[in-house]
Amino acid sequence: MGEVICMLSKDSLVIKAPKKSPLLLRLVVLAFAMVCGVYICFICLKQINASNSSTNKFLNNVKVVQQLCNSSDIEQWEIPFVHYPNPVTFSREECVCNPVRYFAILSMQRSGSGWFETLMNSHINVSSNGEIFGKKDRRANVSAIVNVLDRVYNLDWFSSASKNECNAAVGFKWMLNQGVLEHHEGIVDYFNRNGVHAIFLFRTNLIRRLISVMANSYDKSKKPLNGTHKSHVHSVAEAKVLAKYKPSLNASTLLAELKSVDSRAARAIAYFKSTRHIILYYEDVVGNRTKLEEVQDFLRLPYRELTSRQIKIHSGTLSEQIANFEEVQEVLKGTPYESFLHQDY
Numbered sequence: 001m002g003e004v005i006c007m008l009s010k011d012s013l014v015i016k017a018p019k020k021s022p023l024l025l026r027l028v029v030l031a032f033a034m035v036c037g038v039y040i041c042f043i044c045l046k047q048i049n050a051s052n053s054s055t056n057k058f059l060n061n062v063k064v065v066q067q068l069c070n071s072s073d074i075e076q077w078e079i080p081f082v083h084y085p086n087p088v089t090f091s092r093e094e095c096v097c098n099p100v101r102y103f104a105i106l107s108m109q110r111s112g113s114g115w116f117e118t119l120m121n122s123h124i125n126v127s128s129n130g131e132i133f134g135k136k137d138r139r140a141n142v143s144a145i146v147n148v149l150d151r152v153y154n155l156d157w158f159s160s161a162s163k164n165e166c167n168a169a170v171g172f173k174w175m176l177n178q179g180v181l182e183h184h185e186g187i188v189d190y191f192n193r194n195g196v197h198a199i200f201l202f203r204t205n206l207i208r209r210l211i212s213v214m215a216n217s218y219d220k221s222k223k224p225l226n227g228t229h230k231s232h233v234h235s236v237a238e239a240k241v242l243a244k245y246k247p248s249l250n251a252s253t254l255l256a257e258l259k260s261v262d263s264r265a266a267r268a269i270a271y272f273k274s275t276r277h278i279i280l281y282y283e284d285v286v287g288n289r290t291k292l293e294e295v296q297d298f299l300r301l302p303y304r305e306l307t308s309r310q311i312k313i314h315s316g317t318l319s320e321q322i323a324n325f326e327e328v329q330e331v332l333k334g335t336p337y338e339s340f341l342h343q344d345y
Contacts, residue, residue, distance in 0.1 A: 069097035078300065081195035081276065087155040087164075095166040101299050102153045103128075103171035103197040106180060106268060108261065110212035111203040112282035113173045114232050118308040119292060121161045125168035125301060129159040132172045139179030142186035149190060169299045171197075176268050184271040191275045197299060198277035202265050205283065206258050207249075207328075207340045211314060211321055214247040232310050239311045248323040251331045258337050283343075317344055 074082055082099040085092070092098070105120075105128065107113035120128045129152060133139045138148050151157045152172060155164060174180055180187065191198060203209040220229050224241055233239050250257075269279065278298045285291045292306050318341050319325045325341075332338045 069099075071099070074099065081197065081300075083153070083195065085153065085155045085170075089156045089158075090164060092155075092165045098166055098168060100155075100167050101169045101197060101301075102194060103169055103199055103299060104191075105171065105173040105199045105201055106176065106272070107173060107201040108176050108203075108209070108264070110209050110216060111201060112285070113175075113201055115308055115310045116201055116280075116282075116285065117173050118310055119306040120295075122307045123169075123296070123301060123304045125163065125166065126299075127159075127161050127163045127167050127170045129157055129161055129170075129172040131175065131178075132157070132159075133174055133178040139183070142183050145179060145183060145187065146190055149194075149196075153194065153196075168301055171199075176264055181264070181267060181271070184268075188272055188275060191272070196275065198272050198275045199295065199298070200265075200269060200272075200277060200279045201282065201285075202279070203282045205340045205343055206261050207318060207332075207337065208314065208343075209261070210249065210254075210257065211247055211318070214249075215242065215245050215314065218245050218247070233313060234309045234311060236311055239313045242313045243315075243321075246321055246323045249328050251324065251327045254328065254331055255335065255337070315344075318342075 069084055071079070071082065081101055083102065084097065085100055105113055105117060107116075117128045117130070120126050132148060132152065133145070137144065139145055148157075153170060155162075155167060155170060190196070216231055219225075219231075219242060223229050224244075225233075225238060230238065230242070233242065269277075278295065280291060280295070293303065296303055296306075314321055322328055329338075329341055332341060
């Protein structure tokens with residue numbers, strides 16, 4: 001009897017091994033997850049505090065600069081548009097209290113923006129930094145755009161046009177097909193929050209603009225000026241060489257192209273209507289130089305005579321510049337664009 005009991009006890013020990021509790025395992029996993037969560041939150045909070053500290057330090061520096069500067073001669077309505085940048089890359093020194101206005105020239109290719117920007121840069125107190133959003137990565141999203149804008153307007157963007165310390169106005173030119181329309185909401189918000197002046201520059205005669213676009217494309221591929229591509233020229237001789245090219249316009253798509261350009265300009269103006277802006281047309285600036293006084297007054301700049309070394313490439317009548325002029329004339333007959341064929345400078 002005793003032996004039986006002993007054998008049963010032995011079998012029991014072999015067959016019925018103790019099992020691990022699933023509840024215990026769950027508690028261990030839960031505890032591990034909680035520890036990881038607390039650690040991650042700690043690291044994130046540390047980074048956020050560091051970022052906020054840096055931002056607050058920058059804002060405090062800006063406030064200190066503004067408090068030290070006498071702004072009594074600035075009208076009340078101007079205050080949102082007046083800035084005292086505190087660059088990271090250099091010191092403004094004696095110009096620290098010189099107020100700076102921010103601007104952007106919003107335009108389309110071959111609308112006179114290059115010429116207009118050289119006029120702006122001939123002003124001793126203006127830095128217009130060129131077509132900075134030509135690179136796609138700079139306009140990939142709103143965050144990338146804002147990062148570039150912050151550098152430009154804080155005077156930390158360097159180009160051949162930079163006048164740095166004693167700027168009275170800083171900006172750049174921005175083509176509508178370089179993220180302006182796609183990201184307009186974020187850009188308009190930035191412009192309004194930071195008091196950026198929008199300068200729209202369009203071309204009234206869209207046919208002349210189209211000719212200029214096609215001629216520039218031809219020059220890129222053929223390079224008739226000694227194998228060099230030039231979007232803008234500084235001599236009459238160079239202008240004559242480039243003006244020899246007479247493009248043939250696609251009559252079947254011409255109206256659609258002109259309407260598309262018109263629509264793009266109208267949308268841009270509508271999107272930016274809440275910003276402080278001015279609308280200019282290339283032909284008006286060419287024919288009436290008082291328009292440049294309006295621009296300087298718009299930016300509250302000390303008046304200067306603005307000059308440019310650029311020479312106009314295409315001049316004279318369009319009948320001399322379009323290879324299939326009669327076909328184009330027939331297509332545009334009776335449309336709002338017909339009058340463009342007979343306009344001259």
